[in-house]
Amino acid sequence: MENGYKVYIKKDFSEIGIKKDYDKVLIITDENVKRLYIDDFIRTLDLKNIIYYTINPGENSKSIKVYEEAFKFCIENGMSRKSLIIALGGGVVGDLSGFIASTYMRGIDLIHCPTTLLSQVDSSIGGKTGINLGNYKNVIGSFYRPEYIYMNINTLKTLNSNEFLSGLSEVIKYALICDYKFLDYLLKNRNKILNLEYECLIYIVQKCSNIKIDIVKKDEKESGIRKILNLGHTFGHGLEKLGGFSHGFAVAIGTHMAFRLSYKKGYIDKAYYDKVLNIYKAYGIPITFDDINSADILDVMKKDKKNSFLKINLVLPTGHSALDVVDNIDEKEMLYVIEEVKNEF
Ligand SMILES: NC(=O)c1ccc[n+]([C@@H]2O[C@H](COP(=O)([O-])OP(=O)(O)OC[C@H]3O[C@@H](n4cnc5c(N)ncnc54)[C@H](O)[C@@H]3O)[C@@H](O)[C@H]2O)c1
Numbered sequence: 541m542e543n544g545y546k547v548y549i550k551k552d553f554s555e556i557g558i559k560k561d562y563d564k565v566l567i568i569t570d571e572n573v574k575r576l577y578i579d580d581f582i583r584t585l586d587l588k589n590i591i592y593y594t595i596n597p598g599e600n601s602k603s604i605k606v607y608e609e610a611f612k613f614c615i616e617n618g619m620s621r622k623s624l625i626i627a628l629g630g631g632v633v634g635d636l637s638g639f640i641a642s643t644y645m646r647g648i649d650l651i652h653c654p655t656t657l658l659s660q661v662d663s664s665i666g667g668k669t670g671i672n673l674g675n676y677k678n679v680i681g682s683f684y685r686p687e688y689i690y691m692n693i694n695t696l697k698t699l700n701s702n703e704f705l706s707g708l709s710e711v712i713k714y715a716l717i718c719d720y721k722f723l724d725y726l727l728k729n730r731n732k733i734l735n736l737e738y739e740c741l742i743y744i745v746q747k748c749s750n751i752k753i754d755i756v757k758k759d760e761k762e763s764g765i766r767k768i769l770n771l772g773h774t775f776g777h778g779l780e781k782l783g784g785f786s787h788g789f790a791v792a793i794g795t796h797m798a799f800r801l802s803y804k805k806g807y808i809d810k811a812y813y814d815k816v817l818n819i820y821k822a823y824g825i826p827i828t829f830d831d832i833n834s835a836d837i838l839d840v841m842k843k844d845k846k847n848s849f850l851k852i853n854l855v856l857p858t859g860h861s862a863l864d865v866v867d868n869i870d871e872k873e874m875l876y877v878i879e880e881v882k883n884e885f
């Protein structure tokens with residue numbers, strides 16, 4: 541596979557094997573990941589000239605301030621065009637490090653080592669990097685391919701259960717967008733997956749990263765098919781912003797809204813609708829909410845940067861693991877399904 545889509549899925553860090561000669565290697569990580577993995581990681585790399593930079597965990601670190609501080613650290617530590625950045629952490633570390641690597645001296649080499657389920661199945665693949673500007677998510681960013689992506693599956697075992705389930709919501713999304721058999725796999729293997737059995741984790745991460753690679757290869761800059769990856773995201777955006785839901789949980793509730801809308805419009809039947817809700821329930825992933833005003837959710841959707849020409853783009857299911865992107869749904873209909881999903885609380 542060509543540059544940027546090379547993914548290694550392994551049981552530890554031992555095969556990371558950095559072959560090129562770099563004058564300096566900077567690991568960017570966050571406090572939690574540092575505490576758990578940095579010693580082992582540095583020992584395994586066994587290179588001279590390794591330095592690391594630690595950010596606070598959480599979305600707030602995807603800011604201009606942290607970007608600037610990390611940039612200064614790079615300059616003060618003599619990073620050059622022949623240096624390498626390794627992102628060791630979840631999607632926050634990955635998005636920030638990717639943006640630093642893509643802009644430092646017009647771009648230096650980058651390796652992603654994602655350590656959350658969400659970052660392994662989603663954010664580390666596809667080249668999107670970025671930081672936030674206040675409340676505006678990912679508005680500053682770039683498309684930038686890493687040299688490769690190296691995943692140590694066993695890092696998933698230290699995630700807290702909400703982080704794991706949040707990532708699993710994106711895993712379910714892949715089944716819903718293009719692999720109906722995978723949906724059955726997720727139903728059948730629920731216990732093993734929740735017990736973090738190694739074979740299942742490998743299977744899931746492999747399956748999802750392959751699907752994402754396939755899609756982004758066809759449409760790197762998201763002008764067409766890549767949009768289907770946004771299933772549940774447009775509805776979910778408001779919940780994430782207003783309700784403090786994690787990204788994955790907001791996407792699960794948003795996917796419920798999309799399925800409810802499709803079911804009401806007759807695009808999918810009741811059996812499929814029920815099956816999809818059941819899978820979230822089986823894993824204990826939320827599919828409803830209270831306390832947030834439905835009209836406020838719609839407001840956030842209208843401001844979503846993925847809208848084209850002021851119309852709200854929605855990804856809606858049209859059959860078993862089949863979808864369509866539409867922009868002609870009446871706002872009243874959207875508000876109605878948001879209310880319905882809320883009233884199920
Ligand atoms: N670039 C893309 O295409 C893309 C796609 C989806 C999401 N994202 C971005 O990804 C970010 C979310 O990523 P995330 O869910 O990985 O969040 P995160 O990076 O904040 O990680 C979640 C938490 O888990 C901790 N953590 C990480 N690895 C751990 C491990 N192995 N063991 C224990 N704790 C660990 C982190 O310290 C953090 O507290 C968002 O900023 C989102 O915008 C980007």
Ligand SMILES: [Zn+2]
Pocket residue numbers: 662710773787791
């Ligand atoms: Zn997502």
